[in-house]
Amino acid sequence: MDHRPQAWGRPRDDVFGPYDPSYLQTTGPKTATQQPIVTGTSVIAIKFKDGVVMAADNLASYGSLARFTDVKRLHPFLGHTIVGFGGDVSDMQYLTRHLNELAIDEAYDHEAASAQSGGGSHLNAANLHKYLSKLMYRRRNSFDPLWNAILVAGFDSQGKPFLGSVDLRGTAFTSPSLATGFGAMLAQPIMRKYAATEGDTENMTRDEAVRVVKECMKVLFYRDARSLDRYSLAVVTKDGVELSEDEQLEQQSWAFAERIRGYGTQTVPSLSGSETISALLALYP
Amino acid sequence: MAAMFSQNPLMNGPNYSFSDAPRFSVPEGAREHRFDPYADNGGSTLAIAGADFTIMAGDTRLTSGYSINSRYHPKLYKIGGTTADQSDATIVLSVVGFAADGEALKERLDAICKMYRYRHGKPMSVKACAQRLSTILYQKRFFPYYAYAILGGLDEEGKGAVYSYDPVGSYEREQCRAAGAAASLIMPFLDNQVNFKNQYVPGSGEGHNLQERPRRPLTRSEVEVLVKDAFDGAVERHIEVGDGLQMMVITKDGIEEILLPLKRD
Amino acid sequence: MTSIGTGYDLANSIFSPDGRNFQVEYALKAVENGGTSIGIRCKEGVVLAVEKIITSKLLKPGANKRIATVDRHIGIAFSGMIPDGRHFIDRARDEARAWRDTFKTPITTADLASRMGGYMQAYTLYQSVRPFGITTIIAGYDSPEDERVDGEVGRGPSCGAGGKVAGKTHGGPYLYMIEPSGLYWGYYGAATGKGRQAAKAELEKLDLQGDSLTLEQAVKEAARIIYVAHDDSKDKDFELEMTWISGPDGPTKGLHQEVPKALREEAERLAKKALEDDDEEEAKEEKKDDDKMEE
Numbered sequence: 038m039d040h041r042p043q044a045w046g047r048p049r050d051d052v053f054g055p056y057d058p059s060y061l062q063t064t065g066p067k068t069a070t071q072q073p074i075v076t077g078t079s080v081i082a083i084k085f086k087d088g089v090v091m092a093a094d095n096l097a098s099y100g101s102l103a104r105f106t107d108v109k110r111l112h113p114f115l116g117h118t119i120v121g122f123g124g125d126v127s128d129m130q131y132l133t134r135h136l137n138e139l140a141i142d143e144a145y146d147h148e149a150a151s152a153q154s155g156g157g158s159h160l161n162a163a164n165l166h167k168y169l170s171k172l173m174y175r176r177r178n179s180f181d182p183l184w185n186a187i188l189v190a191g192f193d194s195q196g197k198p199f200l201g202s203v204d205l206r207g208t209a210f211t212s213p214s215l216a217t218g219f220g221a222m223l224a225q226p227i228m229r230k231y232a233a234t235e236g237d238t239e240n241m242t243r244d245e246a247v248r249v250v251k252e253c254m255k256v257l258f259y260r261d262a263r264s265l266d267r268y269s270l271a272v273v274t275k276d277g278v279e280l281s282e283d284e285q286l287e288q289q290s291w292a293f294a295e296r297i298r299g300y301g302t303q304t305v306p307s308l309s310g311s312e313t314i315s316a317l318l319a320l321y322p
Numbered sequence: 323m324a325a326m327f328s329q330n331p332l333m334n335g336p337n338y339s340f341s342d343a344p345r346f347s348v349p350e351g352a353r354e355h356r357f358d359p360y361a362d363n364g365g366s367t368l369a370i371a372g373a374d375f376t377i378m379a380g381d382t383r384l385t386s387g388y389s390i391n392s393r394y395h396p397k398l399y400k401i402g403g404t405t406a407d408q409s410d411a412t413i414v415l416s417v418v419g420f421a422a423d424g425e426a427l428k429e430r431l432d433a434i435c436k437m438y439r440y441r442h443g444k445p446m447s448v449k450a451c452a453q454r455l456s457t458i459l460y461q462k463r464f465f466p467y468y469a470y471a472i473l474g475g476l477d478e479e480g481k482g483a484v485y486s487y488d489p490v491g492s493y494e495r496e497q498c499r500a501a502g503a504a505a506s507l508i509m510p511f512l513d514n515q516v517n518f519k520n521q522y523v524p525g526s527g528e529g530h531n532l533q534e535r536p537r538r539p540l541t542r543s544e545v546e547v548l549v550k551d552a553f554d555g556a557v558e559r560h561i562e563v564g565d566g567l568q569m570m571v572i573t574k575d576g577i578e579e580i581l582l583p584l585k586r587d
Numbered sequence: 588m589t590s591i592g593t594g595y596d597l598a599n600s601i602f603s604p605d606g607r608n609f610q611v612e613y614a615l616k617a618v619e620n621g622g623t624s625i626g627i628r629c630k631e632g633v634v635l636a637v638e639k640i641i642t643s644k645l646l647k648p649g650a651n652k653r654i655a656t657v658d659r660h661i662g663i664a665f666s667g668m669i670p671d672g673r674h675f676i677d678r679a680r681d682e683a684r685a686w687r688d689t690f691k692t693p694i695t696t697a698d699l700a701s702r703m704g705g706y707m708q709a710y711t712l713y714q715s716v717r718p719f720g721i722t723t724i725i726a727g728y729d730s731p732e733d734e735r736v737d738g739e740v741g742r743g744p745s746c747g748a749g750g751k752v753a754g755k756t757h758g759g760p761y762l763y764m765i766e767p768s769g770l771y772w773g774y775y776g777a778a779t780g781k782g783r784q785a786a787k788a789e790l791e792k793l794d795l796q797g798d799s800l801t802l803e804q805a806v807k808e809a810a811r812i813i814y815v816a817h818d819d820s821k822d823k824d825f826e827l828e829m830t831w832i833s834g835p836d837g838p839t840k841g842l843h844q845e846v847p848k849a850l851r852e853e854a855e856r857l858a859k860k861a862l863e864d865d866d867e868e869e870a871k872e873e874k875k876d877d878d879k880m881e882e
Contacts, residue, residue, distance in 0.1 A: 071356040071357060072356065097740065105740065105741055107740075107741040108740040108741055109740055109741070110740075126740060129738075129740075130738035130739075130740065131738070133737070133738045134687075134691065134737045134738045137687075137737055137738075138684060138687065141658060141659060141683075141684070144656065144659070145655075145656065145680065148652065148655070148656055149652070170422070170425075174422050174425075174426060177357075177359050177422070178359070178465075180357060180359065182357055182359075202391070206359060206360075206361055206420075206422050207422035207425075207426075208361060208363065208386075208391075208420075208421050208422045209421075209422065209425065210384050210391050210392040210395045210421070211392060211394075211395075212391070212392040212393065212394070221389050221391075222389070225389075233586075234393075235394075
């Protein structure tokens with residue numbers, strides 16, 4: 038027994054090495070989110086003449102590990118808007134809780150307003166997009182960003198289909214089709230082929246928009262290593278949000294992989310030095 | 323091992339670390355960050371002042387890296403109107419650089435102009451607005467708005483006025499200014515075509531005897547052609563510029579907005 | 588009143604020698620002056636109805652609602668002093684939000700009743716405050732489904748027991764009434780305000796503990812009871828305000844909502860008809876009596 042009470046309960050230096058008191062410091066730098074931890078990959082969406090279609094797969098990755106395979110990244114808001122989240126999943130959870138509170142408060146106000154005027158105006162998708170962009174921009178200003186890329190789909194004040202994007206820096210913009218993350222590289226060109234302008238979207242049917250989005254999800258699954266073949270698909274129209282959270286990619290064809298070296302299961306035969314050179318020359322004439 | 327089971331801690335037994343003090347200290351409020359709060363969203367803007375008008379222009383492309391985020395994201399904002407559609411505004415602000423900062427800057431300036439109008443019962447003059455914009459920018463000197471702003475309107479005498487800024491609020495009134503990604507491509511063209519730089523009267527002499535071409539204010543139609551040509555050139559040579567050309571013509575009768583297509587490649 | 592002049596009614600937090608808190612009893616008087624409120628609980632859900640007395644022709648019909656939503660699945664009606672009721676609702680909404688912040692799940696009706704009961708009771712303890720001049724009826728439908736935690740992203744394991752007991756259900760319709768003293772009980776049917784005696788008598792005639800009453804019938808009964816409880820001779824006009832909450836399979840999908848206009852008007856039509864029939868019967872009886880007299 039040590040006669041110094043101060044020593045009781047402390048790790049012994051000879052066993053554990055000298056204790057590093059920096060762990061006890063209380064006045065260190067404030068550490069805000071510095072990188073995303075558990076992440077979702079692309080969210081994609083395209084407008085059509087009566088609304089918007091949005092999709093995101095159900096995977097949450099931990100680095101390269103496919104950690105959670107049943108994660109819903111599309112969230113309806115007040116029954117007429119859909120919000121899709123890419124990036125950090127915990128920040129997404131924070132935001133969805135926040136939006137849930139906002140929706141409840143909004144309903145209180147709506148209850149009061151509609152009784153007075155016979156139909157108050159709900160917070161629409163364009164309003165929500167503005168709100169989220171201000172929220173994200175405020176967080177970037179305090180160097181504590183919410184590590185997400187967000188798509189908001191629904192209708193604007195004129196009753197026209199609305200599709201907008203916000204990222205972790207608060208950069209907000211709209212477009213006939215939008216994609217976050219990997220989707221911006223792989224899906225956006227495909228969607229733009231069908232909806233290059235607002236005018237194109239006004240001629241696009243719902244079925245066509247759904248087909249394009251499904252096609253894009255397939256391309257993303259082929260090429261995005263952090264993606265999954267199970268995904269959520271949401272369609273927003275004047276009638277509300279139709280959300281299906283258990284879609285499965287159909288009619289996949291992996292034939293293309295056969296022809297790509299390093300993609301499939303080809304084995305590399307061991308070659309001698311001169312053989313290697315001639316094999317390489319054959320590959321890259 | 324012997325030390326571990328010693329019954330005499332003072333002599334040769336284990337020792338304990340008592341010091342709880344941090345080994346290093348960090349200045350109060352210092353933050354370590356790996357987060358880069360800025361982005362460059364490309365695009366270009368341009369403003370030319372005429373005798374009784376000002377033309378502001380900007381492309382509508384919004385980029386991040388090699389990606390086009392949006393083909394229609396206006397960089398020109400009417401400032402200080404009384405309605406949501408700013409139909410009675412008299413001042414135009416253009417911002418290029420980091421889009422979120424640009425948006426925030428516009429909202430700040432617009433709110434201030436509106437407050438001015440409510441308090442004084444008259445719209446803010448361009449001159450006052452220009453000074454105020456400089457102050458807003460400088461207030462964030464140590465975490466600047468990454469935005470190159472140009473403010474356009476008509477001065478007290480009804481002449482076209484263009485004020486250009488750097489991100490921390492240094493500003494001057496100019497005849498013309500190009501900002502943003504393709505500023506270095508457009509500005510020399512403007513120097514030559516608006517201020518007639520390096521243009522001389524033919525046959526006026528040699529060397530120091532050469533006479534500069536006399537400057538004259540350009541007409542509105544001349545300026546419109548100039549703006550279109552400037553942007554067509556910029557689109558050809560700069561990947562971050564294109565999609566659409568937004569022009570605002572400020573005259574004593576109000577602000578006229580013109581949208582023209584640019585190459586989308 | 589025996590309390591007057593004794594001094595025991597001058598402040599809250601002072602008992603009279605026979606163990607009464609007169610301030611609370613006076614608060615009850617305020618409730619008794621308010622328009623009638625009732626709540627009916629049946630197997631499929633809960634109905635709230637309020638007799639909203641029109642105090643001025645200058646008020647817009649249908650405006651100034653008296654029944655409020657708390658969270659999404661709870662409704663609160665009250666009789667008595669309206670500003671007190673408004674404050675009570677604000678507080679209930681704060682409680683519901685605080686519950687969500689802590690537990691990431693909607694507050695149950697029982698928990699809200701408990702917290703609000705505690706809140707009311709606190710206003711009977713101190714010199715510096717007066718009790719609420721309201722009696723409130725809290726109606727809610729707690730989700731019988733597996734409630735997802737707010738922000739929850741997955742569905743959890745698809746196999747395994749998951750702590751569920753087969754055949755055991757939870758959630759369902761709830762109805763509570765809180766009095767100015769903070770006293771609250773759960774009820775099958777609750778009534779307060781001016782016409783509570785008549786309303787209670789009518790409620791007792793209904794089979795509220797069995798399965799027989801459907802939610803739509805409950806709406807019609809509620810309308811009828813408010814009409815029965817209304818005293819034509821004392822009060823001028825009134826508006827009938829009704830809300831309902833069903834389970835997730837019912838018409839409101841677990842949400843507290845206003846009863847649709849068509850159904851409310853139908854219920855009002857039936858209520859008026861029932862009243863007229865009663866009057867006719869009474870008239871006939873009287874006539875019979877008169878005939879007998881003549882004989």
